[in-house]
Amino acid sequence: MPSALALRPAEDRIAAAPDRPDWTDAAVRAATEAIADGPLSAAAAEIDRGAYPLDILGRLGSAGALGVHLDRHGARIGLSIAAMQAASRACGATGFLMWCHDVCGLYLEQSDNPALSGAVLDAHAAGRTFGGTALSNPMKAFAGIEPILLRACRVPGGYRVSGMLPWVSHIGPGQYCGAIAGVVGAGDTISHEIMFLLACDQAELRPCPHFSGMEGTSTWGVRVDDLFVGHDAIIADPARPFISRIRGAFILLQCGMGLGVTEGSLDAMLAVEESLGHVNQFLEDRPDTVAAELAELRARVMRLAETPYDGSTDYLIDVLDARAQTSELALRASQSALLHQGARGYLMSAAPQRRIREAHFVAIVTPAIKHLRWEMARLSRETLPQSEGGRA
Amino acid sequence: MNALAPTDGLGPWRQFLCRACGLIYDEGQGDPDSGLPPGTRFADIPEDWACPICGVTKADFEPYERRAKSAPMPVSPAPQRRPGVVIVGGGVSGWSVAEAIRAGDASLPITLVTACDGGRYHKPELSVALGRGLSPEALRRETGAAAAARLGLRLLADTVAVGLSPERHALRTTRGTLPYTHLVLAHGARPALPAGLDPALCWRVNDLAAWSGLHSELARGARTVAVIGAGMVGCELAEDLARAGHTATLVGAEALPLPELLPEQAGRRLLAGLEGLGIRYRGNSLVSGLSRQPDGTVALTLADGTRFAAATVIAATGLATPSRLVRSAGLAFDRGIVVDPATLRTSGPDIFALGDCISLGGQPCRFIEPVARQAATIAGAILGRDHLGYAHAVPVVRLKTRSSPIALHGTPVAGAPWHVVEDSAQRLAMEQRQNGQVTAWLAA
Numbered sequence: 001m002p003s004a005l006a007l008r009p010a011e012d013r014i015a016a017a018p019d020r021p022d023w024t025d026a027a028v029r030a031a032t033e034a035i036a037d038g039p040l041s042a043a044a045a046e047i048d049r050g051a052y053p054l055d056i057l058g059r060l061g062s063a064g065a066l067g068v069h070l071d072r073h074g075a076r077i078g079l080s081i082a083a084m085q086a087a088s089r090a091c092g093a094t095g096f097l098m099w100c101h102d103v104c105g106l107y108l109e110q111s112d113n114p115a116l117s118g119a120v121l122d123a124h125a126a127g128r129t130f131g132g133t134a135l136s137n138p139m140k141a142f143a144g145i146e147p148i149l150l151r152a153c154r155v156p157g158g159y160r161v162s163g164m165l166p167w168v169s170h171i172g173p174g175q176y177c178g179a180i181a182g183v184v185g186a187g188d189t190i191s192h193e194i195m196f197l198l199a200c201d202q203a204e205l206r207p208c209p210h211f212s213g214m215e216g217t218s219t220w221g222v223r224v225d226d227l228f229v230g231h232d233a234i235i236a237d238p239a240r241p242f243i244s245r246i247r248g249a250f251i252l253l254q255c256g257m258g259l260g261v262t263e264g265s266l267d268a269m270l271a272v273e274e275s276l277g278h279v280n281q282f283l284e285d286r287p288d289t290v291a292a293e294l295a296e297l298r299a300r301v302m303r304l305a306e307t308p309y310d311g312s313t314d315y316l317i318d319v320l321d322a323r324a325q326t327s328e329l330a331l332r333a334s335q336s337a338l339l340h341q342g343a344r345g346y347l348m349s350a351a352p353q354r355r356i357r358e359a360h361f362v363a364i365v366t367p368a369i370k371h372l373r374w375e376m377a378r379l380s381r382e383t384l385p386q387s388e389g390g391r392a
Numbered sequence: 393m394n395a396l397a398p399t400d401g402l403g404p405w406r407q408f409l410c411r412a413c414g415l416i417y418d419e420g421q422g423d424p425d426s427g428l429p430p431g432t433r434f435a436d437i438p439e440d441w442a443c444p445i446c447g448v449t450k451a452d453f454e455p456y457e458r459r460a461k462s463a464p465m466p467v468s469p470a471p472q473r474r475p476g477v478v479i480v481g482g483g484v485s486g487w488s489v490a491e492a493i494r495a496g497d498a499s500l501p502i503t504l505v506t507a508c509d510g511g512r513y514h515k516p517e518l519s520v521a522l523g524r525g526l527s528p529e530a531l532r533r534e535t536g537a538a539a540a541a542r543l544g545l546r547l548l549a550d551t552v553a554v555g556l557s558p559e560r561h562a563l564r565t566t567r568g569t570l571p572y573t574h575l576v577l578a579h580g581a582r583p584a585l586p587a588g589l590d591p592a593l594c595w596r597v598n599d600l601a602a603w604s605g606l607h608s609e610l611a612r613g614a615r616t617v618a619v620i621g622a623g624m625v626g627c628e629l630a631e632d633l634a635r636a637g638h639t640a641t642l643v644g645a646e647a648l649p650l651p652e653l654l655p656e657q658a659g660r661r662l663l664a665g666l667e668g669l670g671i672r673y674r675g676n677s678l679v680s681g682l683s684r685q686p687d688g689t690v691a692l693t694l695a696d697g698t699r700f701a702a703a704t705v706i707a708a709t710g711l712a713t714p715s716r717l718v719r720s721a722g723l724a725f726d727r728g729i730v731v732d733p734a735t736l737r738t739s740g741p742d743i744f745a746l747g748d749c750i751s752l753g754g755q756p757c758r759f760i761e762p763v764a765r766q767a768a769t770i771a772g773a774i775l776g777r778d779h780l781g782y783a784h785a786v787p788v789v790r791l792k793t794r795s796s797p798i799a800l801h802g803t804p805v806a807g808a809p810w811h812v813v814e815d816s817a818q819r820l821a822m823e824q825r826q827n828g829q830v831t832a833w834l835a836a
Contacts (some may be wrong), residue, residue, distance in 0.1 A: 062796060130746040293560060300720075314716040321564060321720075373566040380507060380552040380566075382582065383591035384602055387609040 017143035019072075023064030025079055030192045031063035032083040036090040044091035047216035048354050052172070053094055054130060057101065060087065061127010066101050069253065070109050070125055077249060078305035081256040085298075088260020089267070092358030093214040095257040096365070100132035100170035100177075100217075103250050107133070107178040107195070107235050110246055115232035116197060131177050131197075132170030134222060135243075135250075138180035138193065142243060143375050150181035150224070152194055158230040159183065159194060167208050169219040175200045180239050181229075194231045203227065213357030239257075249308035251367060252319050258326030258362045261355055262294050265330070265337035268352045272341050285336035290329070297325055313379050317335035320379075325370040327363040334359035396420065396431055406435050409456035414425035415445045415514060416456055425794050445516040445792070474501050474573040477774060478563055480534060480553045481578030482506025483599070484515060485747025485763050489576050492771035493742065494543045500775070502545035503572075505565055507579075510536020510549040513600045516760055519628035520792050521603070523635030528604040553579065556721035558740035574774045577718070577729055577738070578743040581711035583757060586679075593682040593690050594620065597629060609704055614638055618692055618702035620679050621772040624791055626708035627662065631793045634669040641672045641702065643679055643692070652791070655810035658798060658836045661820055665796025674700075711758060713749045728756040733783040736770050744770045752784055761787040787796075802832035810834075 034137035039058055047053050052253040060066055067073050080102055086097025108121040123129040141148040150163035160339030161181045171177050179198040185191035206221035236242030269287045273280065280286070301322050307315065338345040363369050395522035398405055405420035422428040426444055428437060432455070441450055477493060479486045481503060490502055494507035504510065512534040521531055540547035542755040548567055562571045587673050595606045614637045619630045622644030633640040642649065648659030649666070665821055678695040682705060685691050713728045724730035724739040728751025731737060746766035748758045765782055772779025789800040804824055813821040823833040
């Protein structure tokens with residue numbers, strides 16, 4: 001289902017959010033930047049160590065930063081990415097939480113399930129309730145990288161789902177996430193997949209081992225055992241056509257994280273330019289180089305954000321390419337930021353060492369650089385007959 | 393093919409390489425299709441003999457010494473410190489540029505990025521290889537690794553170029569981002585498949601990998617094969633299939649094959665030649681859909697509703713240059729990558745293009761003959777050597793249908809009248825004139 005809203009020129013969009021006239025582009029941008037520069041910057045180190053910033057996310061939500069990508073609020077994907085970039089410039093973990101929240105909203109809206117796209121979505125879009133996404137495994141499964149972990153059996157009135165997902169972020173008691181399970185049919189084979197909204201209170205949340213950073217993302221192992229999933233919780237059945245429809249937006253939205261981490265790294269380089277510029281001039285990836293690439297990449301991402309539901313293979317490859325480049329640029333920029341700051345950037349309290357770990361996260365979170373390249377290679381191959389197929 | 397041993401006292405059989413297309417003439421094997429029996433010395437070939445693949449004359453051949461099959465020379469697999477030249481495409485165009493640069497500079501870093509394995513083969517042979525009983529191994533002249541070692545370049549095989557930032561001189565690939573001083577786009581064109589044709593049910597023969605898949609399907613015995621599209625490649629493949637013992641049906645959109653290129657008289661000769669080999673021609677037919685039948689064959693549904701089945705289906709429905717990479721980088725594109733006709737520079741800084749992927753004045757030119765001259769022009773510019781520049785000339789079009797070979801010279805204009813010069817049982821000669829000048833002529 002191509003989204004007509006997503007193809008509308010930018011000037012028409014403000015009118016497309018009649019129920020939230022206060023969420024204009026300028027207001028969302030200004031409020032997000034104020035939160036990022038104020039409380040979020042102050043809390044960034046604490047979030048990196050484990051504080052889950054639901055209060056800040058609530059403020060971002062009421063400012064519109066978690067809802068403007070939805071069709072009902074003008075399908076302003078570019079504005080969503082800009083908001084995520086502004087937050088990630090201060091704190092990469094919060095940028096990631098915004099993405100988790102954004103795509104969960106996308107699932108609810110695009111589900112066309114009245115039980116999900118009404119009041120449930122309204123509360124979610126405004127940041128009054130919180131939920132994330134458990135699609136890392138199924139996305140890799142759909143690309144042929146690994147097997148699907150949740151299994152569903154059809155029962156009267158719905159499905160029963162069992163299995164374990166190793167780490168899911170932005171969840172917790174009273175929260176929820178979008179999840180996908182393979183439906184086991186005859187002969188123990190998977191006939192198709194279903195996508196559903198998983199309420200965390202019906203699942204077992206298992207603590208994860210410590211990560212090297214971004215510990216405040218409320219990331220848990222999720223185990224479900226014979227969980228009943230009724231029609232009210234179904235986002236898509238079958239899931240694959242749904243996923244292929246939203247995949248461009250899903251991946252493109254992530255670019256906000258990498259752009260923000262890069263911009264934050266640039267800030268750190270510029271902060272020492274006056275005092276250390278005479279020696280920093282000998283480094284690679286100087287601020288002007290990084291800024292130029294960031295500007296070019298951001299402009300490309302914003303162009304792609306104009307048509308997030310373009311279903312063509314060429315468009316998807318363009319999105320994957322931009323997403324891969326945000327990872328590469330964030331890695332280079334954060335590395336350079338630490339080299340620019342030297343020992344002061346290596347202090348545990350300094351932003352640059354945190355930026356490096358955030359950039360590594362941007363590069364390994366699904367789709368990781370290697371997954372993106374795998375998928376671009378797969379999409380670029382020509383389909384040919386199987387030579388075993390016919391008979392002489 | 394086993395060649396007889398030489399008895400003329402002139403030493404072992406020698407081989408000669410077509411400089412234009414890479415065909416190797418082997419004295420021991422001769423060229424029976426052109427009337428040269430095995431054992432014909434190169435010196436004894438008549439001067440009007442033409443390369444059976446690309447049609448250049450004997451003077452364009454040079455002695456060929458087979459390279460010893462040795463272990464690849466050690467070449468540093470590490471990323472090069474200096475960016476150097478990046479070439480996209482491992483077909484004849486890409487490798488020709490690499491050869492031309494190496495001929496002038498032994499040390500300039502070259503990286504060749506290709507979505508295939510980089511193995512070197514002679515693409516025009518693909519449309520005559522079945523009838524000659526050639527295998528994929530026989531068609532592959534040199535592995536990509538061996539060619540890379542010989543030329544001292546870094547080969548990134550099975551690697552797709554996905555993004556390009558012209559201002560930063562950076563090419564993004566599925567194996568990382570490559571900085572470059574000069575970029576050469578030689579990625580060719582891809583088969584353009586009409587919407588109704590399921591790509592999983594019909595073969596397209598545009599590279600050795602695809603041909604190899606088709607070859608293994610056909611290798612299991614004589615089959616019924618439908619060829620969709622009666623252009624040059626479709627006609628050549630249909631004949632090749634018939635010569636290899638398969639039952640071929642050629643499906644064309646018009647009453648006669650090759651309608652956009654040939655006048656009616658020539659089309660009739662071509663058709664008669666093909667039918668003489670047992671090929672069935674279904675003219676005035678458009679295929680609207682393909683479907684797998686329970687017996688494993690593929691049913692072709694025509695626009696008028698009729699259906700027929702074939703064990704194997706090949707689509708020869710033309711080529712199109714992929715545009716995503718260059719368009720997203722902001723380079724000019726008009727049915728191909730737009731290049732300056734004299735310098736082969738694209739609209740992007742330090743980016744050149746050649747071969748099947750370019751367009752000159754809005755026209756793609758997908759022939760092998762100009763490639764070597766295009767490669768030399770680009771190498772000259774990259775190395776800063778004086779070079780006369782590229783002068784495009786429409787190549788002679790030779791249809792590799794031995795049943796009724798056709799050569800087309802000049803610049804034929806579709807729809808313009810053709811005048812018969814000779815029409816005998818042995819030969820048809822026709823020409824197009826404009827303002828009293830002959831602008832195109834053909835011999836069939």
